[in-house]
Amino acid sequence: RKEVEQDPGPFNVPEGATVAFNCTYSNSASQSFFWYRQDCRKEPKLLMSVYSSGNEDGRFTAQLNRASQYISLLIRDSKLSDSATYLCVVNLNSASKIIFGSGTRLSIRP
């Protein structure tokens, strides 16, 4: 079983739609969680951290469910510029080991 698993997509949704991604992780000792965004042929960049209490940044909301070991990302009122690959990231802080999911591709159509 992979340490971090994501639905690879692609998700193809119309502009203005709401889209949600989930990500599951296998190690219950995981301590920090993030969503990164990666544009084609570029390095990943931090989108937002995920806290137990949830985290909202404009149109983006991230949630963590430790009991079920998954994190989620919700994008509201999607824009064409949201088209990218979204990577779920888990940090085993005790080992300083950062594990990436395989990414979910999102394509927003006009």
Added chain:
Amino acid sequence: DGGITQSPKYLFRKEGQNVTLSCEQNLNHDAMYWYRQDPGQGLRLIYYSQIVNDFQKGDIAEGYSVSREKKESFPLTVTSAQKNPTAFYLCASSWTEEAFFGQGTRLTVV
């Protein structure tokens, strides 16, 4: 400006040759990482280092080697034992939680 610098951006290697990818950071981060990304795939961990003179194998370490003689530097050598080295290589560093990335090196075997 603080950041992570990878060089070169593009690298071509003949089959059977070793090649070293450079990664330097001036963020004073203890942890550094090397990832490999194949087209349409996520990031896979090659090696990581939590501290100078110490490093750990990731999920796909075979055919690669690293050193961590200085806090700022974490070079990756792709050896001739790596059967399919053509890929996008990303270096990252971390202080506590999130990872910061260099711009990557595209390695092509010709």
